[in-house]
Amino acid sequence: MKRRTVQSLALHTAILLGAAVAATPLVWMVSASLMPAGDANSFPPPFLPRRVTFEHYVTILTRLDLAWNFLNSAIVTVTGTLLSVVFNGLAGYAFAKLVFPGRERLFRGLTLALVIPAQVGMLPLFLLLREMGVVNTYAGVVVPYLASVFGIFMVRQYVVGVPDDLLHAARVDGAGEFQLFTRIVVPVIQPILVTLAAFTFLSAWNDFMWPLIVLSDARNYTLPVALANLVGEHVQDTELMMAGSVLTILPAMVVFLLFQRAYVRGILAGSVKG
Amino acid sequence: MSTALQRQQARVGWAFVSPAVLLIGVFFFVPVLAGLLLSLTDFDLYALGTPEVVRFVGLHNYGATLAGQAFWNALRNTLYFAFAGGPLLVLVSLGAALLLHAKLVRGRTFFRTVYFAPVVTTLVAVAIVWRYLYHPRYGLLNLVLGWFGLGPVDWLGDPHWSMPGIIFLSVWKNFGYNMLIFIAGLQNIPEERYEAAAIDGAGAWQRFWHVTVPGLAPISLFVGVTAMINAFQIFTEPYVMTQGGPLRSTTSLVLLMYEEGFRWWRMGAAAAIAFLLFLVTLAWTLVQLRLQRSKG
Helix, strand or coil: CHHHHHHHHHHHHHHHHHHHHHHHHHHHHHHHHCCCCCHHHCCCCCCCCCCCCCHHHHHHHCCCCHHHHHHHHHHHHHHHHHHHHHHHHHHHHHHHHCCCCCHHHHHHHHHHHHHCCCHHHHHHHHHHHHHHCCCCCHHHHHHHHCCCHHHHHHHHHHHHCCCHHHHHHHHHCCCCHHHHHHHHHHHHHHHHHHHHHHHHHHHHHHCCHHHHHHCCCHHHCCHHHHHHHHHHHCCCCHHHHHHHHHHHHHHHHHHHHHCHHHHHHHHHHHHHHC | CCHHHHHHHHHHHHHHHHHHHHHHHHHHHHHHHHHHHHCCECCCHHHHHCHHHCCECCCHHHHHHHHCHHHHHHHHHHHHHHHHHHHHHHHHHHHHHHHHHCCCCCCHHHHHHHHHHHHHCCHHHHHHHHHHHCCCCCCHHHHHHHHCCCCCCCCCCCCCCHHHHHHHHHHHHHHHHHHHHHHHHHHCCCHHHHHHHHHCCCCHHHHHHHHHHHHHHHHHHHHHHHHHHHHHCCCHHHHHHCCCCCCCCCCCHHHHHHHHHHHCCCHHHHHHHHHHHHHHHHHHHHHHHHHHHHHC
């Protein structure tokens, strides 16, 4: 019994230490964002604000126009998420349940994309979008989020488990294929569509390299690009930069907490079962 | 099924997959192939305005890239990051999974969420946060090290510490993801195997080596391969934290490609770097799969 207590104590100490390491940077970020200007740069560095102020949030949203960048991020992310659910959902379902010539070969061809780093296509993609006139626009940012092999995989894997009888019954009742998809299939596969949406939302919201490449006007920047740009001029303003970081992370955190289950399902679908 | 029905289903099938397939084809596969062509040209700033001046230069970009110091420096930094950071990431993820999987743990769901939180944060934002945590005078990390009589370390200003600094941030940011995969793997190992081993007189350590480790083997391969592929593509951390410095000690292959392509607009040369990165990634992935096969 005693040995068990010692073990339990050691285990919980280790877990608490790990939690402290995981959480401290984020807690400090929030704390520093509430400190009066200059306080974070004193010695020894304070962990909690001497006095709480929201002035940095006001500055960053109004004078530094990050509200505008927040809006850009929201538009790009929401558009990308909705469209990716439609496109990947339709394709994932068709690859799983509709018989058409060339299906297997096409699917195998798509899997090639999984071994090619995205950066390999970025330079020509930029030139292509430049020709199309969508560089420095929302459309240019959103293009890579619209369809993904990973997303199609995820949906396909889930749809394979839907019983064929369900589809046959609906066909016998005279439902058209599109109707069948929207009325019968979508409600059944809704969990995986939510997972896909959560995944796309977070990766689009947090994306940096592509929007950095395709956007050239500060006013069009998404939040991460604007933030990386801001740190160049305001590196001394620790508290201000932390307010910007909180603002950037917060929506991602909220979406994650709301859809935690669905998101975790996606991680496991991509590894253990796949 | 009648042929009319079959034909109709084939039409619908194509109609359903074509938006996604077209998007991936036009905006991924075509650019990848075009990238290969681009790497064989002298496409540069002038070519952006007047594409007619682009010339085919064969393998010149590859030759020039491989002959210059910048590429080898970036390759060395990328391999440093991948071969130090990759295994560390896998070990930390496994350690965290084992901790949270232990039977005695209370509040497991809560801790799992805390450990996972860094994964969903925005990399740019936390890279900025860590810049301040690494501050030689006002950073929390040196304060904590000071309690143990260590430091201060000029994390991002010293070429010897800049890469470890980036690795620690990256491990902190990513371990929760692999941890979840390992936890699922641990849950899939049947309890009877542990009981059988215990009956055979195996201690905790032996049970770990002879039951847990083999039980996790397929998942470890997946985690290991994806960790290395992701590591080879490191870009945002050095871009935000060090701009590739000090003394180019954190310039990665992708950062070099970005600078060549989008800062200096030497897109032919940048495309060559991108393909060399692809080859390095592919080569190491094949080695890893081979290693695993010879072990199993």
